[in-house]
Amino acid sequence: MTTAKDGSGIDLDIKDAMQGHERFRLEFERDKAFYKSLATKKQKPRLLWIGCCDSRVVPSQITQADPGELFEVRNIANCVPPAWAADEAVGAAIEYGLAHLGIDDIVVCGHTGCGGIQALAEPIPPDEEAHLGRWVEYTRRAHELVAAARVPEEERSLATIRAHIQFQLDNLMTYEIVARGVAEGRVGIHGWLYDMEAGEIQAYDPKTGAWRGLLETAGS
Known part of the structure; x- marks a missing residue:
């Protein structure tokens, strides 16, 4: 080319x-x-945002945040490797954000049409894309859950994206600094899904297991 x-x-x-x-x-x-x-x-961000690095999904744009308001971690498919995983980058950002910047809310935000989620559907060349192949393994649990639930084909992509976000919230709780903060009521963790076609964010409600429009959750 x-x-x-x-x-x-x-x-x-x-x-x-x-x-x-x-x-x-x-x-x-x-x-x-x-x-x-x-x-x-000194920076004083209000949120730790763990999102996908998809170029079409810009956190500061969809939240209208000013510079200095979001402490961002962006990677393929908005993954949070568990605390015992080999990856250090996400864990370091979590610990730095909570321990040194005083952040008390963490958002894991996925999005519709996520290529990182769909990557497991096609063979990944181990010689050319070994790092990608290892990374998207973090999405496998969501694929397996949706397959086991026999979700209809037309609903499978969205269901997998949602399940993946929920698994990342579980992974957040493997970090001692997060688990302790949540237990003490000092830290909130939030699962969001950005619908690119509608321009809307849906929020996961862990109490009911339902997804609702973010603006609908303001009074709850």
């Missing part, structure tokens, strides 16, 4: 990023006091 370039030989994707940065610099100058405060004060 040939990389598209402009007349001066600059990669068009890089050029787009350069132009975007130029627009940001204008915004930065207009709101310099705000950005200076971000740089000079």
Whole structure:
């Protein structure tokens, strides 16, 4: 595949990023006091957001969060490896966010049409995509649960995405700092699902096992 370039030989994707940065610099100058405060004060995010790295799902966009409000972990299929897993990145972010930044709410947010969830449906070349193959194994429990429940084919994708989010909430509780915070009433954990076509977030209710619109849960 040939990389598209402009007349001066600059990669068009890089050029787009350069132009975007130029627009940001204008915004930065207009709101310099705000950005200076971000740089000079300790960060105080309100949520630890564990989401998918899908480029179409932008946490700050769908929550309208300002810089400094979300402490984000994004990976394929919004996975939370259990505390005993080989992965250190997610666990380190969890511990840093709760112990050092004072975060008291953790959101695990999946989304409809997640390619990471669907990855197990196709063979993954072990020689070229070994890391991907190992990573998406974290989604296998959700696939197995949905298959065992004999969910109709047309409902299987959404059911698997939902089940996967619920399993990640279970995995969060394998971290001592999370389990202790939840037990003491200092930390809340939340399972959300972003519907890309509707532009809406659904929230999992662990008491009833139901999924409801996020805005419907405001008074509960």
